[in-house]
Amino acid sequence: MTAQRVAVIGLGSMGSGMAQSLLRAGFAVTGCDVDPATVARFVAADGEGAATPAEAAKDAMVVVSVVVTAAQTETILFGAHGVAESLAKDAVFVSSATMAPEAARALAGSSQAFVKARGALEAMAATIYELGEAPGQGAAFKMINQLLAGVHIAVASEAMAFAARQGLDLKRVYEVITRSAGNSWCFENRMSHVLENDYTPRSAIEIFVKDLGIVEDMARAARFPVPMASTALQLYLMTAAAGMGRDDDSSVARLYAQIAGIDLTGSL
């Protein structure tokens, strides 16, 4: 019996992790990325490589797109050498980009697609939520999550830098807060980067410039005020303006540190 083939298009930090999970689960995986060196690394790690989305999709039953924006997703599908040129009629396309529900609706597939993708989804995810048949529901839930996460990282950065300004021991602050009512998943995850002084992008500032931008667009269209998301977006924009757009999103803490002339490494 031949392993079912899955194509993963976009081998960034998320895409490469998902591709590795699929390999571990026994799928045959074809990887594709705009950067040939990234594809070569995936091939060296037991994957197969493809030069274009059309080539990657050729024999795949499931094509997983792990790019950043709705526009990139459209290009992968319908651009030159796109997935649409070669995708089998009974195959399924899984979009992982965070996008406005409206954009997701414009690309919508059938609800049977969920059934076909299930095996691959189970290989990549700890928990799978089916959020209803109406296209765009998943995107809407994701935007609520991004609103919260974007604000949580911004306030975690503000709180850590303010603690440093007050002369507190930041390791102790981390220890106390992560066991207190002020904790968030993002505080715990991102402030460890700050304590290690490591701003290698696991997820970049530009991602929240995009995602909170989508939140603002959606909210403005719905005539709904989002002052918390809006303030956080301004902080991501300031951090990008200060030259840290491609760095880890915990760099908001470095922005505060730069502005106030404080040290976040604990060597006060």
Next chain:
Amino acid sequence: MTAQRVAVIGLGSMGSGMAQSLLRAGFAVTGCDVDPATVARFVAADGEGAATPAEAAKDAMVVVSVVVTAAQTETILFGAHGVAESLAKDAVFVSSATMAPEAARALAGSSQAFVKARGALEAMAATIYELGEAPGQGAAFKMINQLLAGVHIAVASEAMAFAARQGLDLKRVYEVITRSAGNSWCFENRMSHVLENDYTPRSAIEIFVKDLGIVEDMARAARFPVPMASTALQLYLMTAAAGMGRDDDSSVARLYAQIAGIDLTGSL
């Protein structure tokens, strides 16, 4: 052997819980509150009552003050019929109000006090942190926690109301977010109040008007910008201005709902 006596001054939602914990741990507990009916309830629940802080402190080795502000704490200590009038020389005063580190320093006791209070603290707390000998350190840590919690409740409210505006099932939003990267302790705790449409104050809007006010005062004095805390404070002020200052702090969600004319009870 007679049980050690602890006085608890201020029998609100926190103080009464702490007094009950002390009783369960075998301490003799004297309760005191500005509201005689509250004291009567405590006496009915196996406590002893006192009419003034001085009376409560008389035979106590540990006096725990569970009021809201630094000013109230000072009145309890040094006002008419205050604790200072009757407190034994070797007894210890534990202040639980959230206050600026400067105010805490002005009221500071000795570091040996921690040792004396330890038994009572262990009866009241799941985890005890000793944050250094310098007075005001505990208060500074608490303000960092309040900055985070205040923002988390505000953004949780914004996100839930925005989800309702998008037509999402709020029970499902709660289920998904509490297992996702957008979760916070406050989201999980406070949004259950919103889903139950129960705004009985566990902790009131006015508490965060005070606590984020202290954060702003401290930050302004230190010339440190806190845009996230500042935006959240404005939302608590708006909620108080709309007449909900004494309601549960999750009432920020009701403010958004009122503004946007949406229903948070799920009956869309």
